[in-house]
Structure formats: structure tokens, C-alpha cells
Amino acid sequence: MHRTAKTVAAILLAGATALAAESAAAADDKKAVFPVLVPITGFLALEGTAQRNGAVLALDEGIDGVAARYEVQDTGTSPEVAVNALLRALSRDEVTAVAASIFGTQMLAMMPVAAEAEVPLLTVSGTAKLTEMGNPWVFRFFPTDAVVKVAQARYIVEELGKKRPAIIYQTTAYGQSGQAHLLAAFEKLGAKVVYEEGLAPDVKDMLPALTKALAADPDVLVLHLHSGLTALFVRQAKANGTDLPIVAGSAMHQPTTAALLEPAELAGVCAESGSSPISGGSPEMNAFAETYRVRFDAEPDAFALGQYDAMRMALTAIAEGAATPEALREKLATTEYRGLAMTYKSDGTGNMAHDAVIVCYDGESRIPHIAARYENVDGAR
Amino acid sequence: MDGTVLLQLLLNALSLGAAYGLVALGFALVIGATGAVNFAQGDLVMAGGLLTVALASLLPVDGLLLLPLVVLAMAGLGLLVCALAYLPFRNAPPVSVFVSTIAVGILLQNGANGLFGAAPRAGPPLLSGGEVGFGGLVLDRQSLAVIVAAVLLAGGTWLLLHRSQIGRRMRATAQDPEMARAMGVNTTRTIALTFALATALAGAAGLLLSNRYFVTPVEGTNLMLKAYIAVVVGGWGRIGGALAGAMLVAGFEVIVSSVLSYPVAEAGLYICVLLLLLLRPQGVFGEALGRRV
Numbered sequence: 126m127h128r129t130a131k132t133v134a135a136i137l138l139a140g141a142t143a144l145a146a147e148s149a150a151a152a153d154d155k156k157a158v159f160p161v162l163v164p165i166t167g168f169l170a171l172e173g174t175a176q177r178n179g180a181v182l183a184l185d186e187g188i189d190g191v192a193a194r195y196e197v198q199d200t201g202t203s204p205e206v207a208v209n210a211l212l213r214a215l216s217r218d219e220v221t222a223v224a225a226s227i228f229g230t231q232m233l234a235m236m237p238v239a240a241e242a243e244v245p246l247l248t249v250s251g252t253a254k255l256t257e258m259g260n261p262w263v264f265r266f267f268p269t270d271a272v273v274k275v276a277q278a279r280y281i282v283e284e285l286g287k288k289r290p291a292i293i294y295q296t297t298a299y300g301q302s303g304q305a306h307l308l309a310a311f312e313k314l315g316a317k318v319v320y321e322e323g324l325a326p327d328v329k330d331m332l333p334a335l336t337k338a339l340a341a342d343p344d345v346l347v348l349h350l351h352s353g354l355t356a357l358f359v360r361q362a363k364a365n366g367t368d369l370p371i372v373a374g375s376a377m378h379q380p381t382t383a384a385l386l387e388p389a390e391l392a393g394v395c396a397e398s399g400s401s402p403i404s405g406g407s408p409e410m411n412a413f414a415e416t417y418r419v420r421f422d423a424e425p426d427a428f429a430l431g432q433y434d435a436m437r438m439a440l441t442a443i444a445e446g447a448a449t450p451e452a453l454r455e456k457l458a459t460t461e462y463r464g465l466a467m468t469y470k471s472d473g474t475g476n477m478a479h480d481a482v483i484v485c486y487d488g489e490s491r492i493p494h495i496a497a498r499y500e501n502v503d504g505a506r
Numbered sequence: 507m508d509g510t511v512l513l514q515l516l517l518n519a520l521s522l523g524a525a526y527g528l529v530a531l532g533f534a535l536v537i538g539a540t541g542a543v544n545f546a547q548g549d550l551v552m553a554g555g556l557l558t559v560a561l562a563s564l565l566p567v568d569g570l571l572l573l574p575l576v577v578l579a580m581a582g583l584g585l586l587v588c589a590l591a592y593l594p595f596r597n598a599p600p601v602s603v604f605v606s607t608i609a610v611g612i613l614l615q616n617g618a619n620g621l622f623g624a625a626p627r628a629g630p631p632l633l634s635g636g637e638v639g640f641g642g643l644v645l646d647r648q649s650l651a652v653i654v655a656a657v658l659l660a661g662g663t664w665l666l667l668h669r670s671q672i673g674r675r676m677r678a679t680a681q682d683p684e685m686a687r688a689m690g691v692n693t694t695r696t697i698a699l700t701f702a703l704a705t706a707l708a709g710a711a712g713l714l715l716s717n718r719y720f721v722t723p724v725e726g727t728n729l730m731l732k733a734y735i736a737v738v739v740g741g742w743g744r745i746g747g748a749l750a751g752a753m754l755v756a757g758f759e760v761i762v763s764s765v766l767s768y769p770v771a772e773a774g775l776y777i778c779v780l781l782l783l784l785l786r787p788q789g790v791f792g793e794a795l796g797r798r799v
Binding site for chain 1: 511514515518519522615616619623624625626627628646718719720722723724728759760763764767768769772
């Protein structure tokens, strides 16, 4: 009995000591607050949800030496909601940095507020203007069209040997930016664009566009469309018996897009992207994909991985001593970080991602393989 | 453009028009019965599409077999929409119903987003199988199936309205609710049935569209716009006009975009609607109600 009491006391003492040590360590941890302000509802909910998941996963995993807190706020579809969410977050806490909306219009509205509050915005938004406005508080962890569209065009011309592309793009700001970069890249590569047409997001029937594109006698179909329209076009092309290769925009790499099509319909279809987590490539990437699946019951995409890497880079910077938002901004702007998707480094304007991949489907599964990698495409790293 | 492509384009236009027609038909039914615009109609189509996706995951069968289930469930939802978004506001200014149906639409969108996520989803095909031969031409079986299903549903609706006691009550309530009430028609019940029928048609349209064009939680707004245009073109509150208007809208979209371009087709459609409102505001086939709001 006496021995038992001593044993219990020893265990309690050891436990108390461990708890005290942990508390002391926790007390020494650097505090960091990261509002996650992303569109979870509305027309960008798919991409916004992936962005949220990536941020949440990184913040939940955390990093030694940093006690991170976060709160997710839905920014919906309007700039006012995003700005209000940011103002609310800034008024409640000493914010370290913000995981900020993938929706460029919301980013443009949030940027002056962030600059005034001197808080970094970490985003995967593709809107080119974000990093062209001289705002030092914006950091983009997804390759811009200047990277991915060049990679897409180079793959078509250099790897597939195609010189007569037909381009189908979206008439939104996203689509027009991609189209402009594709045209410039093809011209530089000596390819002649034989047909181009813009589609509004609510277009249902793809046969008119396909018919006119095929009438121009292209040797490859190049898409720069949102998820649903990409799948509609691929399905229509396959139903039409078209055997031309299709090289699509990053929407086609998203597992949710591939899920809309039968594996056979995906044969010969490729896509550009910043990364493709489900394609694997390293044990760390496989672990990320598996953790993501377990946590969110969904497949990860490049947006999720980009935001994950962004938060990991911020946490690492804080752990290394960037205790204030200004110190974090300085660290993000000047250091290189090796993430899961690629190595990130600012080009001086906040563009951190400079690599792209081309993924292709084999017609037997919905998991693409990486067909080509393009590193440091814009020469900024 | 060879014959097969031309025929497939026409078939696509008919197929799209048939699905739009069911949306517009439900929309026009509610206008007829209440004089109010149900701005949730597009979102109800989306709800029907996602319900189809959910049912298909439990019962992996052709869409045709799921159609009765979807129609029944959506009719129930229609009764709920009527109870929540119309009846409490029936004596209030019409703008109250606009706002309440917009609110229902937003609730449906966000509810769908929460339940299903934002990704596009594909429903099951109406009938399995890819293509069918027709006079030496190979045509898409789904397009044909959608047209046949939509025609049967629209025909069934016409029979219900014109050959049944319930239909006569619905039409009486639509034409003159006060007189119908004086003649002993329970107008509240009749209006609730109209909502149920309109929502069932929206559900059927959602099922028909979900395989060929996919479905997302934010799909409803565009469909609502197409239904609104179809009703304006066909004549405000005119049931047959709504169907014809939907066919004209889909035909215009597909044909003009084939010959010119999608942006021209879209701009042209709205210019035509503006001209129609200017030159013949009662629509191509005339206005049934004469109480446009």
C-alpha cells in the first residue's frame, strides 16, 4: 500500500513537472494570430474552400516555437464583406498576417486596409494587378499567368510539337489575362493561333465553339476555362470524336473537375498548374495529400497546397524570430523558402511562385501524372 | 458545317430549350397563380439537380428511374416554399414576395454549399448509352431523352391544367382569385398546389440538366434569368408562351453562337429582349395577366 502510494505520488510529480515544463515552453512560444478570410460561399467557393483547408491544415499542424491562433471568416463574393471581415479581425486582435481571399477583386479592396494596418496578406489569388500596385504587404503563393501560361504554351510547342493552337478562354478577368499571356507566349514560340473564342461563365452548349475551332484546322485545343466549362468542353470534344490533344488551364488539374468526367474521356487531356498534390512525387507530398483527405474528406489541389505552403513559410519565419508583422513582411520579402509545391522567393513585388507543372491523364484513372516541370519560368528566382 | 453537326446543334438547342422550358413553365405557373415573381425558381432547379446527385449516390440507377422521386420530393419542398415565402406575405405589397423568394434562393444556395460543397457535380444520365443512329446520322441519346422527358412533363402539366378539376381550380385562381374564392375554390390550397407543381417541374429540370451541364450551388441565378427572359418573350404569365420563349432563347443562343460567337449571342439576346419590351411589351404571344409587376 505504502509502495503504491509512493508510486502514485511519483507519477503525479512527474506529470506535474512535465506539465510545468510544457507550460513554460508554451509561455515561451511566439504568439501569432492569422485570420483566414476566404470565400467559402459564392462562385469562388470551390477554390476558396481549398484555400481555407490548406491554411487551416498548416495552422493546425503548427510549428515548434509558435503558438498560432486563427479564425475563419467567409468573405462571400463582395469586396465589402471581405473588407469588413478584415477590419473586424484587425479590431479584435493583434493580427500577425492574413490568409487572404483568392478572389482578386476582394484582394484589391483589402490591400489598402492591410497596408494602413501594416499586416501581410498571404494569398493564392491569380489576379495580376495585385502585385503591380507597389503594395509591399501582399504575397502571392501561386504562380501567375506569366508563369503557368508560358509553361502551358511551351509544353504544347516544345513537347507536343504543335504549332496551330485553338484557344478557348473565359470572358472573365481571369480568362482574359490567361488569353493575353497565351497569345504572347505562342507568338514568342513561333506558333500560329488559328482560332480563339471567349465564353461567358453561363454558357451551356460547347458544340458551337468546338465546331468553329475544328473548322480552323488546329493541331491542339488549348483551354483556359473555369472548372465546369472545362469539363463540359472536354466531354463535348470526346463525344464529337475529336482526337486532338487538349491542354487545359489549371481548372483541369483539380480533382473535382476530373470527377465530372469518365477516365476514358480524360485520355489525352493535360493541364497546367502550380502543383498537383494528388500526383505525389515525394513522401512529404504524399503525406500532405493523405492528411488532407483524412481531415477534409476531399482531394487536395494546387490552391490548397499553395496556401498551406504560405502559412508554413510564415510560421517558419515567426519561429526564426520575425515576431512582428513588419518583421514577417521583411522576412517574406527577402528569404527563400522550400515548400512542398516548390521553392518560394519574392520577385520584389510579392510574387513568390515561379514554377509550374504540366499534368496529363492516361485515360484509365482520374489521377494525373506530372508530364513536365518548368522551374523559375519568369527568371525571378 | 456538315449535316451531322448541324443536326446535333439543333438537337442541342432543342434539348437545352426543353430544360429551360420546364424552368420557365414553373416560373410562369407561380406568376399566374399569385401575380408574384418567384425569384427562387432557379435555385429550386439547382436543388433538384443536387437532390438527383444525392439520390444517385444511394441508388445508382438511370435518371429516368429517379425522376418520380425527385418530382415528389421537390413538390414537398414547393409546399414548404409556399408556406414560408408566399402565404405570410400574400396580402403585403408584391415586393415582399420578391424579397422572401430571394431569401429562399440564398438559403438554398448556402444550404447546398454547406451540404454538397461548391464543386460542380454530375447527375446520372437520363438513360444509359451514348449515341443513337438516325437516318445515317449519329445523335446523342441524352439530348433526345431530355427532349422527350421535357415534352412529356410539359404535356402532363397541360393535361393537369386543362383536363382536371385541380387544374381548372388553378386556372380559375390564376385568372381571378377573388371570383374563384367566391365560387368556393380554396385558393390558398390551390396556390400551394401550384407552388408544388412549379417546384416539381424545377426539380425535373434540375435532373435533366444535371448530367449534361452539371450542377453547382450558384447555378440558379443564371437559370432564373433565362426563365425570366423566356416568360417576357413568351408573354407574362402565359404558360405556352413560356415554353415557346424558352425554346426561342435556347435556339437563339446555340445558333447565333455557332454562326458568330458566344459574346455576340449573349449581347444579341439582351438587345432583342430590350427591343421586344420597347415594341411589343406584352411578349410575342401576348400577355395572359396584364398585371405585370
